[in-house]
Amino acid sequence: MDLLDGAARSYAWGSRTALAALRGRPTPSPHPEAELWFGAHPGDPATLRSETGDASLLDVVDSDPVGQLGSATVDKYGARLPFLLKLLAAEEPLSLQAHPSSAQAAEGFARENATGVAVDSSVRNYKDSSHKPELVIALTRFDALAGFRDPKRTLELFDHLAVPELAPYSEMLAAQPDSSGLRALFTSWITLPQRALDVVLPSVLEGCVVALGSGPGDFVPELRTVLELGEFYPGDGGVLAALLLNRITLEPGQGLYLAAGNLHAYLRGTAVEIMANSDNVLRGGLTPKHVDVPELLRVLDFEPLDAPVLDPEGERGTPVVYPTPAPEFTIARVDLTSSDTGITTAVAGSTGPRIVLVTEGDVDLVAGGRTLTVHRGGAAWLSATDPDPVVTTASETARLFVATVG
Ligand SMILES: [Zn+2]
Incomplete structure (x- = not known):
């Protein structure tokens, strides 16, 4: 159990205030801050701060996949963290996009490999062979187009x-x-x-x-x-x-699950986002980035959809799971106050690694005789062998999210 620092991503659609304020930093920030990545994605891994020094989470996982991820996760997904957790702050609309299914991703990745387009090329659609189900959970009111x-x-x-x-x-x-x-x-x-x-x-x-x-x-x-x-x-x-x-507006705490083929665009707001560890995006417009309409048309699901909003409720002080069919991740929310004691972060049925992300208040995670303080906007990494910590807060109220393998 160690502190995990998110990797900051600056995109033009980001906010100069939202993520900076969330992390208690001066506003406005010098650049628009769009995303903070908490994960082991090769493109921008988070930094683990342990007693032995700082290390990239990717290197830590690579050097001991079974110890960090657990054998069940490695058997199922290979030696890599199967999900990517983000904080996201959109000041301007993001591109109109959809993500492929597993079969479409495998086929598209093989097809683009065969045609010799470099994986890091800006015109490449399929950067890997994985699907990319994603779930966004609003921290502020969050506007989106979906389905x-x-x-x-x-x-x-x-x-x-x-x-x-x-x-x-x-x-x-x-x-x-x-x-x-x-x-x-x-x-x-x-x-x-x-x-x-x-x-x-x-x-x-x-x-x-x-x-x-x-x-x-x-x-x-x-x-x-x-x-x-x-x-x-x-x-x-x-x-x-x-x-x-x-046209969807999520209230804080509400989630939106985006299955394969769902055409969507995030419009504005701050959110937690979790997804399978993939970069496969097909864009249809509203972006200066690569747009591939024929490929987008191949993966789109045109079946009309009611707004797929998730609003899970649970017992106060226990993790409230956002139910999705995605096997790569499960995410749960824990709300607590300064008078709460003995609150667990254990997500039922989970045996893998966990990332605890704090979005409100400062919290103490207590496990194995250690106490780790995580401030608002910060996170902690727990390997598969770390016990589930109990959480308390000195803040009036606190909110945290526990992300783990599904
Ligand atoms: Zn998306």
């Missing part, structure tokens, strides 16, 4: 917009208000020639302004989001695609 909305409701949105340029597309979806109709409409929008896009898009944005100006009504967050995306990414087909997706 295709029920087409009947989307047709109501089109009617509400009353934009003549949308009429042919509205008819197209009305003729087939199901996953096939969504596939056809999304495909035609995302492949629309720029000339056509430059006609439809300004009309849609104008329609949003008019609809919002007509007073309080339906679809306000949806229309505002389309307008905002239109400002950030002028002339981008992804702005039209946003009309088809569920």
Whole structure:
């Protein structure tokens, strides 16, 4: 059991205040801080601070996989940590994206290897052969687009917009208000020639302004989001695609699980994110990064989806698990106050390594006669052989997350 320092990632969409404030550092930060990675990803491993000095978690795991991960994890996933835990702060919208299934990832990785595109090339889609299920848990209110909305409701949105340029597309979806109709409409929008896009898009944005100006009504967050995306990414087909997706706002503590093929874009907010240790992202727009529409179309799931929001509740002082079908990870939340004693961080059924991430207050982890203090924004690494610590806090309230193998 040792302190684990996250690896900071600076992307343009990050925040100069959210992560800095969370970690008790001066704001604004010199660069936009987008993500803090707590894991053993070769791209940016976290740093383990032990009595013997600082070491990369990747090196520590590599030098003793069975001791750190446990034999069950190594047998199932090989000698690597199967999940990556992050703190994420989005000030601006992120790209429109989806992740492949295991079969799609294995096939795509082999295919790109065969064509000789370097794994670190910027035009490479498949950086590894793994799927990438992910779960985001809001720390502040968190806005996102995720999954295709029920087409009947989307047709109501089109009617509400009353934009003549949308009429042919509205008819197209009305003729087939199901996953096939969504596939056809999304495909035609995302492949629309720029000339056509430059006609439809300004009309849609104008329609949003008019609809919002007509007073309080339906679809306000949806229309505002389309307008905002239109400002950030002028002339981008992804702005039209946003009309088809569920517009979701998570309240703090709520989670959103993104299965393979789910088209999504994070819009704004601070969150904990956990995912299988993979880099496989297919982008469809709203980004200056590599976009591969044909490949995105291969992996997308067009089945309409209710907003897949997770809001688990449990007994106070025990870990509350966010249930997902992902085998690579399990994550649980623990809330406690200064008067709580004997609170365990043990997640039922877990035998692997754990990362304890503190997002509110300062906590003491007590195990094996040792006490480790973890401050807000910090984390601790527990190998498979470390016992589950008991947790207390001197802060009025504290919140922490326990991430482990599923
Ligand atoms: Zn994603």
